[in-house]
Amino acid sequence: MPVPTNTNSKHAFPPFPDDVPTHPLLIVDYALIKAGDEAEKNKLWKAGTNLGFWYLKNHDADEEVNGMFDMGAATMDLPLEEKLQFDQGDSGRSAGYKAIGANAVDETGQKDNVEFINVSQDDAMAWPEIARRTYPRTVTAVMDSVVQPFVRKSAEINLTLMDVFNDKLGLPEGTLRRKHTGELSGSETRCIKSPPKPDWDEKTASLGAHTDFGSLSFLHNRQGGLQVFVKGTDKWQYIKPLPGHAVCNLGDAMAIFSGGILRSNLHRVVPPPGAQAAFDRWSLVFFSRPGDSVVLRALKEDSQLIAEAAEKNQRENGTNYETQSTAADWFARRIKYQRVKNYKGPESWQQSRGTEHKQRV
Ligand SMILES: O=C(O)CCC(=O)C(=O)O
């Protein structure tokens, strides 16, 4: 095995190769966003309305992120039998452990190549009370020293970014923030490990093509492997991890709330390129999702801009932003029908989908 060359020895890998095509992202400076810088807010708006992905620098969460990777590594090192005591299950619950191969990655039912631990924001913040479920000892041992600080910081970063979108969408102040606070929600953090897959072929993914289920994802990648499907092209393109930069992306709830003005882009995870492919791949996400009772629909009554966009999308593309679904139901349905145990064929797979169908047109 090649000698790792990166900075932090515990999470050291060969560099991302420089001969692999990558898709560039705008770099948003979180310190400037917090300071109310108009040019930076415009940049964020541009990223959110085009690809729905951007890099975020100066987020000041690196220490919390490193702690979370250590928690993830300790958790994945537990015996499988112990991890399975905290399994997500097959009924649509997301919090807990997911073993390799428990989810399908496409409509043929092909199995995934990632294991992960999801910790609900509600449990992290309620600790030592239990809001939703219990977790492995490697999680609970650092719930207050690592998980809670990471969740608190990530949630505030995401809400601050949402405030910018809120204002640009012409929504009354705090509208989006209120939809994500004040009740239990599907917000959660996820640490993902994906082992090397030497026999990998381009057609399959380690984590299947999807749009994110919630509103805003704050992602930390140690290695490459994340790919986006760029509208107007027919190719998957790598996003290159940049040290100190998170990758943020919008999820379906924001696309729906905004009547299609904001973009929830299709993405997937494949084995890292080049020499990185020989190592386990690690990533960490914090997903902000709307409160459980929030109905997913375009906020037409609250913004003229959204009303016009939703009507235009309906007229021109037949897109309906009235899902008739609460965030909790939307989320549970999608989780449930990704599970291989619930796979019955392309129809059941379709139940795991959100706004993906809009992506390939
Ligand atoms: O691991 C990654 O880079 C992305 C993970 C992801 O897209 C997800 O968990 O929704």
Ligand SMILES: [Fe+2]
């Ligand atoms: Fe994702």
